[in-house]
Amino acid sequence: MNYLIFALRLMIWLLLTADFGLVNLAIGILVSLLLPQGRRGRATLWQWLSTLGKVVMAVPRAYIQAIEMIVRPHPHEAIVREPVDPTRAPGLIFLDIFTITFTPKTIVLHYNEEGWFEVHQLVEHRPEK
Amino acid sequence: MILQWLSNACISFGLFLWLWGTWPLVGRRSPLYKLHFLSVSDTLGSMAIMIGVLLRIPREWPLLVLALISLALWNTILGYVLAYCSQGEDSDG
Amino acid sequence: MTAFLVIMLLILGIPLYAAWKGEHIWSKMLAFASIATKAAIMILLVSVQRDDWMIGIVGIIILSVGNGALMLLAQILRRLRDVANL
Structure with missing residues (x-):
């Protein structure tokens, strides 16, 4: 999983909906995981x-x-x-x-x-x- | 009160950066030279103004933060694209 | 707040003047990029002054989608120049 893309998607979702509830957070994580992904990054988390x-x-x-x-x-x-x-x-x-x-x-x-x-x-x- | 004052200071600083960075646009330097100054005024100045607005209406912070981030991102990418596309041109302003 | 808006309008005159006067195409592009950002920020300030967040949303949307048209135009101009130089 490309960390940056994932973090960016989740952040945009949370800022757009302005709702930090558990349900909304779960939906955001699901959406950002399910959106089509590009090439795999070879970079480490560090x-x-x-x-x-x-x-x-x-x-x-x-x-x-x-x-x-x-x-x-x-x-x-x-x-x-x-x-x-x-x-x-x-x-x-x-x-x-x-x-x-x-x-x-x-x-x-x-x-x-x-x-x-x-x-x-x-x-x-x-x-x- | 202190927030109001701080917000005014931020917006004034941003306006000063706007004025200072936009002025070279009318000069006769190369586009790349002007681009450096536009990055001061349009990215940094506008970010300062947005922070001033954020201090004024903190209740709308999610959208304002989103706009702040996308402002920095888009302006920087536009600067890179314009620099990349305008190079190789003869540089007589 | 109104004073800020008046100063912004005056500053906005500079890139307008540059776009009108500049005979060099890239100077014009830079001026238009500058106008786009400044207008969006002005919309935000107007919304704060009138205390109407609906206007502010418009400014936020303009800032978020960015000015892709200018990037596209820059690419086209570069491509045109390459073709002309062939």
């Missing part, structure tokens, strides 16, 4: 939890970066390559892309199947070529 932790930590980091951008202007652009393990599950790679793009200083341009992201970055000082 990988999911650590990636989700990074996603949660990205929120305060994004605000800190926004304030940094306001206080000190970042007028220059740079493109860097960031290595990523190509054997990671697709869901985890999606979360990685989300984490990088969510922070305002960095945006993922392109994910290459051979194992790197192309990341567009705002920098304070002109990068030496």
Whole structure:
């Protein structure tokens, strides 16, 4: 079972119905288990939890970066390559892309199947070529 | 009272981020450069405003939290898709 | 609350102006994406001000389904450019 998909479905169900009773919870679990599932993720629960932790930590980091951008202007652009393990599950790679793009200083341009992201970055000082 | 004050502070902060991040749109920089600023205003600013609204009407929290999460998700994905699709273009604003 | 809404309207003018003036297609796309999000948030604030949660539901729905049309349009534009460059 793909933990992320399951958690996401159950969460959307609970927030939509706004009813945390036992019956509704059971219906939600049943529905999220019965909905058609995609490819099986090869990731372990621990990988999911650590990636989700990074996603949660990205929120305060994004605000800190926004304030940094306001206080000190970042007028220059740079493109860097960031290595990523190509054997990671697709869901985890999606979360990685989300984490990088969510922070305002960095945006993922392109994910290459051979194992790197192309990341567009705002920098304070002109990068030496 | 303190909640009201906090909510006003959140909305004001969000509005400031909106203004600051939307301003570069009229400049002549590359779309990618503008996208960084839009991510500040549209994602972070709007999230701050939503938190302000959440503090005002806490009874509707399930739907507001759902909207908060989907706001962050959709805006980020849109940023990624726009960045991916606009690259390779000559970058004269 | 009304003051917030007036400021929002003024800020909404910036992407409108950018969309009207920008001759570059991607600048226009960015401006439209910005307008979509800002309008949805404004709907939420209007609903709080008028104390009418029905309006708020509309804003929530707009935020939840997201702006898939813009993503589709971006893909089409990229594909068109690829075809034109062939």
